[in-house]
Amino acid sequence: MGSNLARKREAYAPVFAALGDTTRLTLVAKLGKGEPRSIAQLTEGTSLTRQAITKHLRVLEHAGIVHNVREGRKSLFKLDPKPIDNLRDYLDQVSKQWDSALARLKSFVES
Secondary structure: OHHHHHHHHHHHHHHHHHHOOHHHHHHHHHHOOOOOEEHHHHHOOOOOOHHHHHHHHHHHHHOOOEEEEEEOOEEEEEEOOHHHHHHHHHHHHHHHHHHHHHHHHHHHHHO
8 A cells, every 4th residue: 555655646746736836726716616717717806917827727737637628719727626636535545544553653652
């Protein structure tokens, strides 16, 4: 199981890195409402330029968190929750390992 977690760590590192930015987390939250959105829509209500939003979207896209979809001449971005769901599963596994280690430590200390 340990080597499996190590492989997952390597696979999930780009997703963790992509989510490690406030602007990108904000974009994920906006896209999490379900509707694909254009760069112009994602820029609304921010002080960021379209170029800056595009740069952040590319990082999220590289990590597989968002996908660019075409609607006619429009370029829209849509959230793909699968990489985030996979992270949740990974963190649950890590949490179980810690719970097990703490239970062993408690048993050792109490005996």
